[in-house]
Amino acid sequence: MSKTEPSIYGKMPILNSATLLIVGCHGIGKHELAKALVGVGTSYALQVRTATSLPLPENKETDRPKIDMVIFMIDMTDKRSMAVVESSLPHLDVDYFLGRVCFVIKNAQGLLDRSVEIEAVTQLADTYDSPLLCETVEPGQGGSSVAEKILQLLAISVGFHDHITPLLIDVTKRPYHTLLDSSIAWTPNS
Amino acid sequence: MSSPEQSEEEISLSADEIILQLQKTREWLNTVMVDYHAKLESAKDSARPGNNIDQIQERITELQKELLDASTNLKQKEQIVKRMQLGECLSQNLLSACDGDQGAGDLVTRNKETESLLPLVQRQMELVTKILGIHKAMQTMHVTVGCYQKDRLQMMKQCRELLAQAEKQNEEKQQRGADFQQNEEIQDAKRSLEEECSKIEMQRHVLQGLILGSGIHWAEDEKLKKLVISLGQPLDL
Secondary structure (H helix, E strand, O other), X not given: OOEEOOOOOOOOOOOOEEEEEEEOOOOOOHHHHHHHHHHXXXXXXXXXXXXXXXXXXXXXXXXXXXXXXXXXXXXXXXXXXXXXXXXXXXXXXXXXXXXXXXXXXXXXXXXXXXXOOXXXXXXXXXXXXXXXXXXXXXXXXXXXXXXXXXXXXXXXXXXXXXXXXXXXXXXXXXXXXXXXXXXXXXXXXX | OOHHHHHHHHHHHHHHHHHHHHHHHHXXXXXXXHHHHHXXXXXXXXXXXXXXXXXXXHHHHHHHHHHHHHHHHHHHHHHHHHHHHHHHHHHHHHHOOOOOOOOOOOOOOOOHHHHHHHHXXXXXXXXXXXXXXXXXXXXXXXXXXXHHHHHXXXXXXXXXXXXXXXXXXXXXXXXXXXXXXXXXXXXXHHHHHXXXXXXXXXXXXXXXXXXXXXXXXXXXXXXXXXXXXXXXXXXXX
16 A cells, blocks of 8 residues: 655645644553543534544545644654654655654653653754643643643644734744754643 | 614624624735735745755745734734724714705704713823923923933033042142152251251240349340340240
């Protein structure tokens, strides 16, 4: 089965609608996050799709709407999740990395259970210049705040905020020439 | 309220909602269009040959600054336009008058909002005029205070100069006094002067003793009287 890379400019946008793609390995909690996102309630039609890796299968390309934002989920206790994300990132169109990609990490609090280094995750976020959000351990606690943050980013990337674009947010984060030297991860509204 | 008016109100509400929806759609389409234009421009830019990484980074930084400035200016202009539109709307509501073609018997009708807003606007104008007057007076006072402070500083400077002069003179005087104490010739002259004074004093006492011991009636002679009285007074050279 042939695969295709999602492209931000490959399809026409749909009025009053937004589509999110959550990428993560099996059992990481993609559907729970999707339910939390849909549960927040938005004034526009929100569609959340999930995938275990990139690139996406080509056979469903015609039915697939334009993907406005991609979320990569990483479980700090599962090295496999990190490997899936690292292998999927090169298959994403570079235009997504201007404010349309977000990393969500799970189980970041337990030091003993951690098998993925936090420095590796922050390095990844810095390399791809994308925000890093933490999901808390207990289900239901803090999940809604992550969903709200993601939806704020989504609303900006789709264009629902007048004259506010992902590039403008990127400019206000920090100057470009400090990007390569900086090792601090940025999270919105933190 | 009667039902035709109620349905009219509902229609006007939904018309407002429709207008807002259309405005939001227009803004969204503008944003999407700008995004696509930016993508086209970036594609043209990357087609330029011979750009190295440093140049690209510099260009990106310049473009980021331009984006920030342009975004700020645009937002500012939008705010100004919005304010002007709201001001125009408010003035139209407040200053709307009856039609001149109507007959003398027709009454001028104003809604309750206009009646409540008019006195507030008038009060605001009075307060603003007052504030401007006070501000002007304060500015004049500021200038006066500035002049007084300048004069004060000038006087302080003069006082300090005079004080410095006085201290200098005092020091010179003390120095001269110290020099006088230490100078050998002056000390010798002082000692010889004191010796002469003591000799003169002794001679005065001896003369006094002679006159009083001789038994003459010195009080009867005017000159002798003066002499004896002067011999009793301390020596004043």
